[in-house]
Amino acid sequence: MKIYLVGGAVRDRLLGIADDNTEKDWVVVGSSSTEMLDLGYRQVGKDFPVFLHPDTQEEYALARIERKLGIGYKRFEFDVSSSVTLEQDLSRRDLTINAIAQKDDELFDPFNGQEDLNNRILRHVSNDFSEDPVRVLRVARFAAYFKNFGFEVEQETYQLMRQMVASGEVDSLTPERVFKELNKALSYGTPSAFFKVLTACGAYQKVFPSLNNHIYQNYSNSFEFLDNLNTKAHIKFSIWLKDENKYNIKCPKQYQQLSELTSQFYKFSKDFINKSSREIFDFFTQTDALRRQDRFEDLLTVFKLLEIDILPIKHLKNLLKNIDISRLDKLDFGKAIQIEKKLIIDSFIRKIKK
Incomplete structure (x- = not known):
């Protein structure tokens, strides 16, 4: 032995x-x-x-x-x-x-x-490489892992990967394995290389068929915003999918919920101070901001990394969180708290628009 x-x-x-x-x-x-x-x-x-x-x-x-x-x-x-x-x-x-x-x-x-x-070359060992479709994902992940070291995928390896896409071999990848490799890539400092390699060999459209792939046709630049973000993988996941209204990627609930909220409210948050009181009330209700505070903080982190001014959102959320409930009508507390929230939002909007 x-x-x-x-x-x-x-x-x-x-x-x-x-x-x-x-x-x-x-x-x-x-x-x-x-x-x-x-x-x-x-x-x-x-x-x-x-x-x-x-x-x-x-x-x-x-x-x-x-x-x-x-x-x-x-x-x-x-x-x-x-x-x-x-x-x-x-x-x-x-x-x-x-x-x-x-x-x-x-x-x-x-x-x-x-x-x-x-x-600094990522090269397949032998043509047996093409027998395992997971290796397409792994090469893309290693490209992300070693991007700062200057590694590049060797052209013959790229050609094998393209053949695997064309033959349908990549179609057999399970959603669980796709997410496992995706999540590892997102945990690295430069995940853009993962998406670029998959796009270059034609696998991106196969692995993520439900996405609006036309957004990423210029794959040399489209994903670089994800690089050097000092944050967690589920935050990057939501940033990646910010323009996707609907997708079919098997992932943990934490990822799914945050990405769906990001997609739903990304454009809304960019114009937050110009929204009506009713729209803002609905925003805090639908995001469950006061009960799911950790998730809402993650959402604000996403918005901040997308260069959105989150201070008005954060300030208003704190005002809503600190309502003095002792003075509210206890006989119809649900209605009373809603009225109080709307009054706070109305007052906030008036002040911010002066």
């Missing part, structure tokens, strides 16, 4: 960006499931044997080769026999920069990943 550190931990260390929090993946050559279990590892993989170390809980996968059985990324047959070599295992990985292994201080780099790291 030989154990090698592989993938991102090796790649990032060579780039000088690894830290103690970097996730480590290990590949085990010359072993078997029985031996791993006897050593105290706990098996977690269903499709192929992956084991958790009994102490560190890090993932150890038996070296494997695979054969595609049909369209999509789940229909593979795996060979994890003890005869599978390290090079065979590395050959089925997506990019050369992810196909470098390390044992002690020795590097194993059969596909020249270090050279591509030095030249």
